Amino acid sequence: MVELLKDDKLSFMHDHMGCNIARYISISPDMSIRYINIDKDYVYKGDLKECILDLIKVSNSKSVNIRSFSIESMKGHSLVYGKQANEIDEILNIIQKNCNENKYSIINETIDVNDGGVSGVILGNIIEFAPNDTPKCVEKPDICFLERNMGMHLLKTVYGFAPVCDFDESYRVEFSLHPHREGLNKSHTIIWEYEKFEEYEFDIKIKWPNKFSRFIGDKPFGLIIADYLGFNVPYTTVISRNVPPFSFGQETGLREKWIRTAPIVKEPGKYYTGDKWTDPFILMQKEELKGDNKINIASVLSQSAVEAVYSGGAIVSENQVNDVIEGVAGKGDNFMVGAEYLDSLPDNVLVKLKALLNEIRNYHYLLGDVSIEWVFDGTKIWLVQLNQIKEKGLGTTIVTGKPAKYEKFYVEDGLEQLRTKIKAIKDSNIGIELIGDVGLTSHFGDVLRHDNIPSFISKISKK
Structure with missing residues (x-):
């Protein structure tokens, strides 16, 4: 089967698959026009310059990009971005230069990547994306990588709609999603490219923080994941x-x-x-x-709000024996900042918590080790925070390690002083002995795990 050229693909996607695409004009190496997709009722008047100006006029950004390709090489050519009407002569010169090099040109409307949407790639059972970038974001670090259905749910939750992608899992599809309608069909999804691959099941373990979790906030990102999983x-x-x-x-x-x-x-x-x-x-x-x-x-x-009969934190590990459950009667705010001793949780609460942790553990292949903050209302346990953890210890150990020495830090000095202490010792092979009646799942433990500081707790009370 002969591979379609880039502009053929765009036309095929729009005309035969109903995909929304960016408006474009394509030019062959002999300077003849191959496609004009500006509007379904658009009539070409025989003047390429006027046609490009018409494209600029109807685009939301009032600008165009110029891409090039050849039959021998479809990818890897330069992209000229964001040219406006007052640069029409430069646009025509770029097209002429491409023709001289036996290249095709695609002049497409510029779609703003900084409009609050995302761009990315869907392939097989995965979706990858990032805000403020093109689909080439997948070639960069720190993108949001999710199982396909979870990713679609996340995007639909945040935007009210998910990418419209009518390709089966054997296709790699480049897309962008926009809060405001864009493109030839004036809809929220733009399809930029597709390519057929052999079907393959990818590893689907999530990693955050990532560019999208930072975009909406770490807390809502984790909670949307928890909501999707049914908690x-x-x-x-x-x-x-x-x-x-x-x-x-x-x-x-x-x-x-x-x-x-x-x-x-x-x-x-x-x-x-x-x-x-x-x-x-x-x-x-x-x-x-x-x-x-x-x-x-x-x-x-x-x-x-949740009626806080009991509240606390927990760490969910791959093996149940390494789980940590901590909590207090009532609200957990003081417990989390080390201002309240841990309580012995009643058996009925512990039973429910252990069952919850087992349910979360069923998704270890997806989430890895996680920490949660929980509230028990007398009937249900509610998740109010879900985070991945990089490092965890056993017993009173927060982060394992073999530093040259441990320096004491007293819980009563507070979280901000702990942050200052961490800045002073980071990368100096010094650990922290955390002295006070505080839990592994408290914010003190979170801060030390976040910065990967070897640390352990020395309790004061016998409680």
Whole structure:
């Protein structure tokens, strides 16, 4: 079977598969026009310059890109980006240069990659994508990599729609997803390229933080994953910097709302969580001052409150023997920052927690080792945070390691002093002995795991 040329593929996708594509004009090496896809009612008047200007005029960005290819080489040629109407002579010169080199040209409308959407690739059982980039983002580190159905669910949750991709799993499909309608069909998905491969099942283990989790906030990313997997997640509305508000989760039965900040990456215990509504705009301004970067908080969460009979944290390992369950009666805020001793949890709560951890463990192939924050309302256990963990220890060990020495840090000095201490000793082969009545799943443990500092807990009380 003869491979279709790039512009043939675009035309085929639109005319025979109903795919939405970017508007384009294509030119053969002899300077003749092969395709004009500006509008279904567009009439070519015989002037290429006027045709390109018409394309620029109808595009949302008021600009075009120029790509080239040859029969011998479809990929790897230069892309000229974002040329406007006042650069029409330069555009025509680029096309002429391509013709002189026996290359075809595709002039397509520029679609803004910084519009709050994502671009990526769907292949087999996986989907990869990132914001603020083209489908070539998959050649870069730190992209969002998910099992295909999970990825579609995540995107539909955030945007209200998922990519429209009517190709079977044997095709590699380059796409972009946009909050505002784009392209020839004026819809939210643009298909850029497709290529047939032999079907293959890829490993589907998730890794975050990634570019998309930073885009919407580490906290909502983990909770959307938990919600997709069927766990009890309180109904949550995310007010984001980068995308319109979106919601997910289940109603808890209470009409009260918590307000929670969601940093770009998890910084345990640093930013505000409250059980009463407060002005989110003032809150954002205030909380941003706590961070080291120009922008530290990705979103603010309005979350249905849970009646906190017991609360706490847990670590879910591949092997049940290495699980950690910790908690207190009532709200867990003070426990997480080391201001409250751990309680002995009643047997009925422990039974439910162990069952929950076993359910989460069923997805270890997907999630790896994770930490959770949980709230028990007397009937159900609700997940209020889900995070992957890089390192974990056993017993009182937070992070395993063999540093040259351990330096003492007292829990009573607080999380911010711990962060300062970590900055001072990082990469110096020094570990931390954490002294105080605090749990492995507390924010102190989270901070030390996050920075991979060899550490262990020395308890003060006999409790």
